[in-house]
Amino acid sequence: MLFPSPMQKTLVYDQQSCQLRVEGLPDLSAGQNGDDHGILTRWTLRWAGRPELEGERDHLEALIAVVLPYARHIVSGVRRSFGDGSAAVRIVPGEAGVHTLHLLSRQSGSPSLDLNLDDAELADLVRVLDRLRFDPRVHLSLTVPPERPLRARELIQRVPLQRRLAAPVGGVAALALAASLAVLLPPPQPGRSPANVKPVAPAASPAAPARSRP
Amino acid sequence: MGLDTGIIAAMAQAPVSLTTATASAPSLAPSPAGDPPTTSSVALPRRGLERLDLMLLCLESLDLNGGEAMLWLSNNLGLSDRFPNRVELWKRRCHNPMRRACRRGGLAAIDSEGLMRILCAMADRLYPMVRTLLSAAEPPELNAQRWNLFEARLAELLRERMNPRRSAVQKLLDPVAGAEERRQMIQSLALVAGDGGYERLRASLLDAAA
Numbered sequence: 001m002l003f004p005s006p007m008q009k010t011l012v013y014d015q016q017s018c019q020l021r022v023e024g025l026p027d028l029s030a031g032q033n034g035d036d037h038g039i040l041t042r043w044t045l046r047w048a049g050r051p052e053l054e055g056e057r058d059h060l061e062a063l064i065a066v067v068l069p070y071a072r073h074i075v076s077g078v079r080r081s082f083g084d085g086s087a088a089v090r091i092v093p094g095e096a097g098v099h100t101l102h103l104l105s106r107q108s109g110s111p112s113l114d115l116n117l118d119d120a121e122l123a124d125l126v127r128v129l130d131r132l133r134f135d136p137r138v139h140l141s142l143t144v145p146p147e148r149p150l151r152a153r154e155l156i157q158r159v160p161l162q163r164r165l166a167a168p169v170g171g172v173a174a175l176a177l178a179a180s181l182a183v184l185l186p187p188p189q190p191g192r193s194p195a196n197v198k199p200v201a202p203a204a205s206p207a208a209p210a211r212s213r214p
Numbered sequence: 215m216g217l218d219t220g221i222i223a224a225m226a227q228a229p230v231s232l233t234t235a236t237a238s239a240p241s242l243a244p245s246p247a248g249d250p251p252t253t254s255s256v257a258l259p260r261r262g263l264e265r266l267d268l269m270l271l272c273l274e275s276l277d278l279n280g281g282e283a284m285l286w287l288s289n290n291l292g293l294s295d296r297f298p299n300r301v302e303l304w305k306r307r308c309h310n311p312m313r314r315a316c317r318r319g320g321l322a323a324i325d326s327e328g329l330m331r332i333l334c335a336m337a338d339r340l341y342p343m344v345r346t347l348l349s350a351a352e353p354p355e356l357n358a359q360r361w362n363l364f365e366a367r368l369a370e371l372l373r374e375r376m377n378p379r380r381s382a383v384q385k386l387l388d389p390v391a392g393a394e395e396r397r398q399m400i401q402s403l404a405l406v407a408g409d410g411g412y413e414r415l416r417a418s419l420l421d422a423a424a
Contacts, residue, residue, distance in 0.1 A: 016345065068410070071405045071414065072414050072417065072418070074401060074402070074405060075402045075405050075406060075414050075415065075417075075418040076417075076418040076421055077398055097348075097350060118348065118349060118350035118351070119348035119349075119350075119401050119404065120345045120346075120348040120349035120350070120351070120404070121349075122405075123341075123344075123345060123348065123401075123404035123405055123407075124345070126405055126408075126410070127341075127407070127408045127409075129410075130408050130409040130410035130411070131408070131409055133409070133410060134409040134410065147413040147414055147416070147417040148417055149417050149418075149420040149421035150417075150418075150421040151421075154421075155421060
């Protein structure tokens with residue numbers, strides 16, 4: 001039977017729908033004291049009415065690496081998935097207000113787990129991860145993607161495809177219509193070109209005085 | 215006013231006890247946002263200014279004493295030299311082009327950072343209300359009533375302060391067409407509240423120019 005080390009400490013971050021517990025030890029070689037967390041041994045994430053998640057440092061980093069950029073994009077109004085099919089954690093936007101967290105177990109025989117979170121639960125998850133990141137007692141140097149402004153091609157995803165296509169399709173249609181109308185117009189005849197038309201002398205008006213030839 | 219007292223009462227009845235004994239109280243000056251604003255930052259573009267002011271307006275819709283709360287938070291965050299009173303706060307917010315009384319020119323980077331810090335701190339303080347609006351676990355009738363109260367208060371503030379001829383204002387006032395945008399702003403408030411919210415908010419306001 002394994003007993004926890006007397007130096008092992010547990011940090012608990014609570015929100016209404018989830019609770020993150022991080023167990024770790026101080027890294028004495030780095031000069032940390034007893035309250036610091038320099039070595040992460042285990043973490044668990046408890047959801048109300050859902051299976052408990054647990055893992056090691058890699059899993060926590062994988063969770064952070066997809067959830068925080070996902071939240072960042074949602075603040076900009078862009079809903080896109082993060083994490084590829086083989087990643088340990090993947091998050092995918094679902095129906096309105098639903099976010100699906102796919103968790104792939106590395107243990108053979110364990111099925112993957114899908115968690116459907118609503119907007120409030122996603123915000124709770126982001127808050128507990130943020131509090132872990134900015135806890136002054138935690139010295140885990142977790143890899144967190146930097147927050148950066150999105151580029152135009154990333155922002156264009158928030159515009160529906162129909163609206164994005166409306167302008168080019170309308171332009172092409174207008175061009176085609178104008179071209180077909182131009183084809184219907186009769187071509188100008190060569191003999192009637194303005195350069196070949198002789199100017200017509202104005203008709204003499206009866207009121208005009210007759211000019212005598214010299 | 216019945217509407218005003220109603221929104222407070224309805225929100226206060228919500229089961230919003232978020233933190234437990236292990237969680238600390240909402241910090242007014244989280245470590246990443248508590249640093250003094252730097253002047254080397256980039257000024258917000260026009261779209262970013264609009265969005266920042268609209269998000270502050272949403273917070274005022276949730277908190278009837280929002281104006282005073284912003285001033286109090288600015289003092290707590292050490293921003294009293296930038297925003298010593300409500301008039302200075304209002305003058306900075308009037309750089310929003312959607313305002314009735316809009317000020318020309320851009321907002322200084324230090325001022326926009328101050329407003330962002332106030333917004334994050336206030337969103338953190340009002341997180342229970344914001345979360346309640348977003349939660350699917352709440353009874354649908356009660357949640358619909360809360361949304362109606364919030365939207366009515368927001369519409370009142372929009373009509374009072376924003377230029378109604380602007381199409382963006384008209385869309386926000388539209389009960390159907392503006393519903394998604396209003397929810398998006400509430401969701402953004404939930405995600406920018408807290409310790410890491412400032413960087414998310416700042417990045418999102420800067421990308422609005424793209």
